[in-house]
Amino acid sequence: MEEEGQQLSRWEGYVDWRNRPALRGRHGGMLAASFVLVVEILENLAYLANASNLVLYLSQYMHLSPLKSANNVTNFMGTSFLLALLGGFLSDAFFTAYHIYLISAVIEFLGLVILTVQARSSSLKPPSCGPSSVNITCEEVGGGKAAMLFIGLYLVALGVGGIKGSLPSHGAEQFDEATPQGRKKRSTFFNYFVFCLSCGALIAVTLVVWIEDNKGWQWGFGISTIAIFLSILIFFAGSAFYKNKIPSGSPLTTICKVLIAALINARTSKTPSNAIANLCASPSNPSHPSEGPQEETMKARELPQAPTEALKFLNRSLVSKPVHTALECTVQEVEEVKIVIKVLPIFACTIILNCCLAQLSTFSVEQAATMNTKIGSLKVPPASLPVFPVIFIMILAPIYDHFIIPFARKVTKSEMGITHLQRIGIGLVLSIVSMAVAALVEIKRKRVATNSGLDSTSPLPITFLWIAFQYLFLGSADLFTLAGLLEFFFTEAPASMRSLATSLSWASLAVGYYLSSVIVSIVNKVTGNSGHQPWLSGGSINEYHLDRFYWLMCVLSGLNFLHYLFWAIGYKYRSTRANQ
DSSP states (O other): OHHHHHHHTEEEEEEOTTSSEEETTTSOSHHHHHHHHHHHHHHHHHHHHHHTTHHHHHHHTSOOOHHHHHHHHHHHHHHHHHTHHHHHHHHHHTSOHHHHHHHHHHHHHHHHHHHHHHHHOGGGSOOOOOTTSOGGGSOOOOHHHHHHHHHHHHHHHHHHHHHHHHHHHHHHTTSOTTSHHHHHHHHHHHHHHHHHHHHHHHHIIIIIHHHHHHTOHHHHHHHHHHHHHHHHHHHHHTGGGOOEEOOOSOHHHHHHHHHHHHHHHHHTTOOOHHHHHHHHHSTTSOOOTTOOHHHHHHHHHHSOSSOOSTTGGGGGGOOSSOSSGGGOOOHHHHHHHHHHHHHHHHHHHTHHHHHHHHGGGTHHHHHHHTEEOEETTEEOOGGGTTHHHHHHHHHHHHHIIIIIHHHHHHHHOSSSSSOHHHHHHHHHHHHHHHHHHHHHHHHHHHHHHHHHOOOTTSOEEEEGGGGHHHHHHHHHHHHHHHHHHHHHHHHHSOGGGHHHHHHHHHHHHHHHHHHHHHHHHHHHHHHHHTTSOOTTOSSSGGGSOHHHHHHHHHHHHHHHHHHHHHHHHHOOOHHHHTTO
């Protein structure tokens, strides 16, 4: 009887860290998710402590030009977030998110060790060119030293990608989505995931950045190394409480199979109309055999039993006699692929926002470095500017979860209160405002630079707190958009593709950082061809036309928001589609 009771209490489709069936009451829940939240603080501390200040390390210690430094930072950060797709894919297809996190954290740890060793040894860096020299005239890092730098950086990028692709979905999987209470707790988890991400960022951009600027970069890298090591220990300490989703095979295989089958059947003029009814009623189209009653009930609620009319072209993949047995598709697989395709436009509409966010780690830091960074007798490192949006996020996230959402639920009489797409839309509007503010602040800064007559190495008589305004608006945009995207992709994606879908939130950041570099190159090429100096070139940031660049980003953000409205207004959530 005891054995039967344990059998009934299993989390079907989940195992514990020893690959035994996960049990209700013993695995999952807020306690298990709490380990994930603590780990996120340390993980983001380790990553952001270097990323936020890296542009100054590359320019001042590796002697790269301002433009090269900015592009290298955006490429590094873009690669980190793009590799989240790899982490998400592996978590869904072959390994559990639990194992992917541990492997990725070890890789990031090794990369940070390499960077710490290089920062500590002067023989592994280019020769110093003196405190009064302008970086552009110094010897740029090259050869084996450059190889060591970029090997360390991109090992960190690989580790960060794996962590970002596995950790959020692992935490969200700890809750029971079959109950309204479980879904509400999962929503709270995503809000506090962003809160904890901000906690790590706060420590990174204050304490660690100050140590890097005043005590040396070897100490900054060293703290990051210790932080990621501690995160491994804490994550492992929660092993006995986690429930880990069993990998269900490659989601990309399903997507490719449905698309290829639809294309082949369209070319061979095969019509699925007569076969669909048979497929829907046939026992050859069941749920995954490993799924229990709860999972079958969930899928029956979420997915239709017959193919929908949306993206009707994909219904051609449903034929009773496919060209090859490997191309045999079920209604469930076709509808899952439709869901993935429908969320892609939302993903695409957040890329321009992340182009704007890329400026926080590059040009905005270089702007602040030319200004007066003292607050009273305290000299604040320019890379600590993100402290303003971080503190705002840490204040707003609990208020949003405990006051705004409950109030919105009462008003709208809905479980979500404020929908995911509404949150994302608010973030996009704030990004437009932030770029307009950034342009106005740069106009003021350039006017002071022109009138002061100081050389490029002297601080301007204007406080760097002016830059904080654009950080504040962009930070607020990030809160609304990132939390909204993470929960949107997780809840809308099929269960077999959740880690990969959640990784799209980070992939949007990656594409945004890459696109930022592309836009900078295009802007320089176009403006340089007009016979004038390119907007974003020169020996110092004072020679750049950043105000014009920010106005351009403001216009692009506005057009992007209109594009977003087109897709968001017509989007139907899974719970709505299932009833249509």
